[in-house]
Amino acid sequence: MGIDEDSLEYHAEDPPGKLEISTTKPTNTQRDLSLAYSPGVAAPCNEIAANPDDAYKYTAKGNLVGVVSNGSAVLGLGDIGAAASKPVMEGKGVLFKRFADIDVFDIELDEADPEKIIDSVRSMEPTFGGINLEDISAPECFTIEETLREEMDIPVFHDDQHGTAIISGAALVNACEIADKDIGELDIVFSGAGASALATARFYVSLGATRENITMCDSSGIITQERAEAGDVNKYKREFARDIPGGDLADAMEGADVFVGLSIGGLVSQEMVRSMADNPIVFAMANPDPEIGYEEAKAARDDDVIMATGRSDYPNQVNNVLGFPFIFRGALDVRATEINEEMKVAAAKALAHLAKQDVPDAVVKAYGDQPLQFGPDYIIPKPLDPRVLFEVAPAVADAAMDSGCARKELDLEEYEERLEARLGKSREMMRVVLNKAKSDPKRIALAEGNDEKMIRAAYQLAEQGIAEPVLIGNPNRIEKTKNRLGLEFDPEIANPREADGEYEDYADRLYKIRKRKGLTKSEAVDMIRRDTNYFGSVMVECGDADAMLTGLTHHYPSALRPPLQVIGTREDANYAAGVYMLTFKNRVIFCADTTVNQDPDAKILAEVAEHTADLARRFNVDPRVAMLSYSNFGSVDNPGTRKPRRAASMLREDPKVDFPVDGEMQADTAVVEEILEGTYDFAEFDEPANVLVFPNLEAGNIGYKLLQRLGGAEAIGPMLVGMDKPVHVLQRGDEVKDIVNLAGVAVVDAQQNE
Structure with a gap:
């Protein structure tokens, strides 16, 4: 089955499309529904009527972006119309959610008149925290964005213009460093003079390039002053008209330091690349076929060609997903009134800086275990690198605050921690440690x-x-x-x-x-x-x-x-144990013992429970300990069920134990609030347990792995508890982040030992 058939099946699978609306508040009871709608909903309505800014407090506006298109310039497909563009706009929504946890309504307008599009989008300002314009043809897109930016009080961003500019700008900054070239002295040639090319050229000037050194070519050749005066080019292209002799793209590229392709595939030959200056920078970004292929450009010369394309199967992919989710994240979180030039420059510089940092193992694996290290074949981060969120969004937010377009001030250190929490509970918990x-x-x-x-x-x-x-x-x-x-x-x-x-x-x-x-x-x-x-x-x-x-x-x-x-165990301990912390979307569970004691007796189980409760507190979690079995509070009586029952009794009788503990109990009894409240209201805790002590190593190891794999939990560990001094034993093949996390746990252990 080819990719077209795969894609059709993917989109048609029930439910059709790629997005759905889900609730963020409880809707289980009549009271829940009366708060969500009538009559309770009147209260936030009245507050917003009195103070419109309270829409950010009581509604999803602050995390909602409208992706708006009329389908007149869909990448690789052209003018296919509003309805046909909807899969692309839904896809944009998927990327916003996946990479920056931003919700999206996609809006497809069956309209070609730019004034009517402006009126439609402007009237939707109360709904959204920001507007992402997408796949609207030039030159109408310029008028639409410029007008909406002036007339709306929320960020408006045309990604086709600015996305490629920002990502390739980051690549250009690093390419200059590797090639030992000064951005202000670069001779830059553009193939293409559409919305993306014009925005990219302007952005390179913001990064330090010299406008007079930029030569732009359209389908008729070099855009010269003579052509501009003759009325051969529109007002937007006129901005980059040069007072030089006319010619074609080959003429323009001779002696150039940088080629930027935003046109069509196959326009550039190896001879044209050979005519460029030493150690040239070639950004052939036409999709799906670049202006010159990666291998062709590299083979054209003996010196280093720093090459980028828009394709994922070659190094240095210029992909807009590195930009828009994180730029909007930062802009939304400071309630910016716009996305200005300072914010775009900050995003590009943050991306350039990130490319110089050590790449996480998970990212390397996602891209076929190929080495990823700063150099000619790695000048911009990969789209699947989760650190892009923590680098770009704070940089954008900081630039918004510095430039005066932010309506909300953030503590950037706290903000980075909140961003980590968006990517999963485990990051939030590890940040504590x-x-x-x-x-x-x-x-x-x-x-x-x-x-x-x-x-x-x-x-x-x-x-x-x-x-x-x-x-x-x-x-x-x-x-x-x-x-x-x-x-x-x-x-x-x-x-x-x-x-x-x-x-x-x-x-x-x-x-x-x-x-x-x-x-x-x-x-x-x-x-x-x-x-x-x-x-x-x-x-x-x-x-x-x-x-x-x-x-x-x-x-x-x-x-x-x-x-x-x-080293051995500490004075008050006879046994060590291995604990995994499992993080779900809204809860954390500590599982013990998962790695050390094969068949512990009641005394060992009690000791393991105490050690694990201490560990939970290091993560600022108040422990509630359940001693697990296949029996609920004596429903089965045999030596196996008596062991956890006796362990729970020993702990409850110990005056030093200051946490709730109960058992023996089944796993679902321990973690489901309705079972505890409805059937076993005599239990020592009325909230679900967060420390699960398994009756033996076999059960513990099986249990935590099932929770991790089928329950969608992230696992941190194993953390060794009960040792006299902090020691943690990694699992073979753990990633660098696992080593760093366990080292952090070990440091906190050592602090407590002091």
């Missing part, structure tokens, strides 16, 4: 310091001020990897091979701890020199590091064994 870690960073021993992921994690930990990482490994290997990755930091490295020098005491300490467990002195020396898990464990045990992370390249039991043998 990471902020605590940053308040007093601790030394973290990274036992697998030679591993690339550990080195990248160390860089992020140091860069963000979360921890003071110590990489345990070979200094030469670590330095080579760090330099290859372009990570500019000077990590602390502990070399186990120096165990007979600086770290000689570590072997003595290991021998002292394990000599009555069958370990000889020579074996202790060998273990310290060869096993970084033992080296790291002794480093923490001796107080030379505050915490340790390992497990990235080891099986969990083999990674856990050294810290258990060397």
Whole structure:
């Protein structure tokens, strides 16, 4: 089945289309409905009538964008009409929601008269927080946007004009740095003189390009002063008319530093690329076929050609989705009256800056595990990079506030945290821990310091001020990897091979701890020199590091064994346990034990519950503990159900326990409020449990994985609780963000130990 057939099936599947409306408030009871509609809805109506700005307080206006088109210039399809453009506008709505959590109503107007379009859109201002104009032909689009921007008090943005300008502008900033060229001295040639090309040329001037150095070509050739005076070009093209001899695109490209293609495919030959200046920058952005193919342009010359296209199957895709969702996010959140030039420049610079940062593993995987590192083949971020939201939206909001078009002031640090919460509860929860870690960073021993992921994690930990990482490994290997990755930091490295020098005491300490467990002195020396898990464990045990992370390249039991043998459990604990924090859209659940104790008795279960409750509090969660079984409060009586029942009793009888706990109970009883209130109103807690203690390792491991995979939860962990000093054992293959998150947990553990 071809892509056309796949797409038709995709769009036609019930329900047809790609968008739906969902409620954001409870609608389960008669009271809910009376608040949502009559008679309760009168109260917010009256408040808004008295103060129209209260529409942002009581309605969805502040997070609602109107995507408006008449279908007269749909990308790659042309003038197909309003109805036929609706799948594209729905798709735009999908991108707004997916990347920036912005809701959209798509509006398709069956109208060609620009004045009538202006009247229609202007009359909808009470509905929307912003307007995204889309796929409207030039030159009408210029008149429509200019008029609406002047007459409306909300942001109006024609993405076809400004989207490509902003994204390619970010690419141009970085391309200049790589090619060692001054943007103010660039000789820039445009192929195409439509809405997108004109807006892009103007934007390059805002970034520092010289207007007199921009040559624009339309289908008749170079736009010259002579053509302008003869009335051969419209008033918009006249802006870039140059007082130079006429000619065609090939003439214009000779000696140029930059080619910008916003026209049609196949216009540029290899000979034309060869005629350009040294280390040329070629942005061939016609879709679906660029003005010159990626391989052709690269093969045309022996020096570096920095190449970008509009296609996803080549490096440096100029994709508008990198811009409009995040620009509107920032504009909406400060209630901007417009999207001005300062905000667009801020967006481009934020994108350019992000391209120089280490790329998350999830993004690399999404693009076929190809290396993504700042350079000629990576000058702009990828659209699926979640960090674009945190970089671009705050930059846009800040620029709006600085330029005076914001009606609401934001604390940018708090704002970034709110943006993270939009992408999932796990980010919100981890932000709590990471902020605590940053308040007093601790030394973290990274036992697998030679591993690339550990080195990248160390860089992020140091860069963000979360921890003071110590990489345990070979200094030469670590330095080579760090330099290859372009990570500019000077990590602390502990070399186990120096165990007979600086770290000689570590072997003595290991021998002292394990000599009555069958370990000889020579074996202790060998273990310290060869096993970084033992080296790291002794480093923490001796107080030379505050915490340790390992497990990235080891099986969990083999990674856990050294810290258990060397560091052990804390004084008030006899057992360690592994806990996963699962985050759903509106709730958080801690699952224990998922990794350590195979068949715990009641005493172990009680201890695990206490450790997990302590962990929940580090995330600012008040624990409510359920001891799980397949029985509800004695409905089945056998040795298996008595174990969690006894554990719950032990905890309730302990005067030191200051959290509600109950059981044994079935899993749905623990997490469904209606079951607790309706059937078991005698339970110790009347809100659903948020700490689930499973009766054995098998149940715990199965349970958390089912919740994660089928319940759509994000998992953070496993977090090791009960140790005398903070140690966390990663899962093999964890990503850099997992290492950073667990390091943050370890730092907070260490802070509490003090």
